[in-house]
Amino acid sequence: MPLDYDKGAYPEPPRQTPVVDKQTALPDPAVILSKLFFYSVDLPVTKFRDAVSSIRARNKTVYYHQKFRRVPDLTECQEGDYLCYYEANMQWKRDYKVDQEIVKIIQQRMRACQQREGASFEQNCAKEVQQFNEVTRNYQSRYGDLGGNANARKCLMKQKERMMAAQAQNA
Amino acid sequence: MVGMSVLRSVAAFAARLSPLKNRSSSVKLLSRTIPQTNKVAVRWGHEKKVFVIKATRFYDHRFLALLRYYTLLTGIPVAIFVTCVNVFIGKAELAEIPEGYEPEHWEYYEHPITRWIARYVYDSPVKDYEKMMAAIQVEKEKADMRLAQLEVRRQMRQKGDGPWFQIPTINKELVDNSPKSSPDH
Numbered sequence: 001m002p003l004d005y006d007k008g009a010y011p012e013p014p015r016q017t018p019v020v021d022k023q024t025a026l027p028d029p030a031v032i033l034s035k036l037f038f039y040s041v042d043l044p045v046t047k048f049r050d051a052v053s054s055i056r057a058r059n060k061t062v063y064y065h066q067k068f069r070r071v072p073d074l075t076e077c078q079e080g081d082y083l084c085y086y087e088a089n090m091q092w093k094r095d096y097k098v099d100q101e102i103v104k105i106i107q108q109r110m111r112a113c114q115q116r117e118g119a120s121f122e123q124n125c126a127k128e129v130q131q132f133n134e135v136t137r138n139y140q141s142r143y144g145d146l147g148g149n150a151n152a153r154k155c156l157m158k159q160k161e162r163m164m165a166a167q168a169q170n171a
Numbered sequence: 172m173v174g175m176s177v178l179r180s181v182a183a184f185a186a187r188l189s190p191l192k193n194r195s196s197s198v199k200l201l202s203r204t205i206p207q208t209n210k211v212a213v214r215w216g217h218e219k220k221v222f223v224i225k226a227t228r229f230y231d232h233r234f235l236a237l238l239r240y241y242t243l244l245t246g247i248p249v250a251i252f253v254t255c256v257n258v259f260i261g262k263a264e265l266a267e268i269p270e271g272y273e274p275e276h277w278e279y280y281e282h283p284i285t286r287w288i289a290r291y292v293y294d295s296p297v298k299d300y301e302k303m304m305a306a307i308q309v310e311k312e313k314a315d316m317r318l319a320q321l322e323v324r325r326q327m328r329q330k331g332d333g334p335w336f337q338i339p340t341i342n343k344e345l346v347d348n349s350p351k352s353s354p355d356h
Contacts, residue, residue: 052258052261055258055259055261056258056259056260056261059259059260059261060261060264061260061263061264061283061286062263062264062265062266062278063263063264063265063266063278063279063280063281063286064265064266064267064268064274064278064279065265065268065279066274066279067268080311082307082308082310082311083304083307083308083311086303086304086307087304090300
């Protein structure tokens with residue numbers, strides 16, 4: 001089976017299965033239907049999956065997440081050193097992708113929280129919502145309107161504009 | 172109509188016109204039967220049409236049949252192959268990189284077909300990166316040489332002591348100065 005998800009980030013809601021309190025001798029249709037579903041769908045599917053897994057277990061392979069070395073930033077490159085520019089740009093692109101995935105994960109957590117809590121999500125999900133707001137605000141300020149052809153240089157210029165605006169505001 | 176007399180024709184006309192008398196569609200007179208045209212079974216309703224006339228669907232059927240044939244000709248083997256790969260080989264599992272081990276570039280992908288393509292068809296990403304860096308280096312050297320050439324041109328034209336921008340003049344030793352050697356020549 002695939003790895004389980006992070007139980008801390010997605011806490012399971014408390015079980016709400018009612019205690020069985022049967023007061024009639026008539027058969028329970030819910031139990032009948034669930035057993036029908038089990039024997040007609042669940043059991044064959046599980047058997048098939050186990051069979052396929054046992055065949056696959058003979059040819060097991062692994063894959064890894066690639067770890068990239070850190071290279072000098074765009075700010076640490078000499079002017080005219082186009083190789084340094086290229087490496088810094090590639091590193092920036094990788095970091096951009098990582099940041100996009102981070103935002104997606106935070107968004108997923110907020111949605112899961114809202115789904116879990118139901119009608120009372122405004123008070124129970126405050127932490128997730130605040131985290132999401134902060135992360136998206138930061139993402140917007142850093143990568144916001146760079147467009148489709150974004151590169152490290154444009155992002156650096158945007159940072160420069162931000163710093164200039166902050167300085168103008170402070171002064 | 173030659174043998175018909177006037178009386179007979181009037182009797183035939185009257186027999187035609189009589190709607191209340193005979194129910195059969197033809198009235199038998201003495202000489203011959205006269206069809207009563209108002210009694211023929213005229214059907215104005217919607218019976219099932221046996222001879223239906225409509226536009227041809229031959230070319231449409233043929234096109235769709237050929238489309239299905241040619242897509243399934245390679246589609247079915249490819250689908251069987253991919254199913255077999257997924258059932259018998261299966262996807263790779265994520266693992267931590269062991270200490271001191273440098274994974275090959277195809278070991279970073281999950282699906283076995285992607286791994287095969289990355290291993291045998293594509294160049295490794297490191298090689299692609301180095302190819303790009305080599306191209307950048309070549310272009311950089313070209314740009315630097317062009318800038319240097321412009322600077323050298325400027326300096327040589329300005330100072331005039333270099334090999335470029337030399338305009339060849341005539342040899343002063345070959346010039347005959349005798350016309351100008353004395354003032355009143």
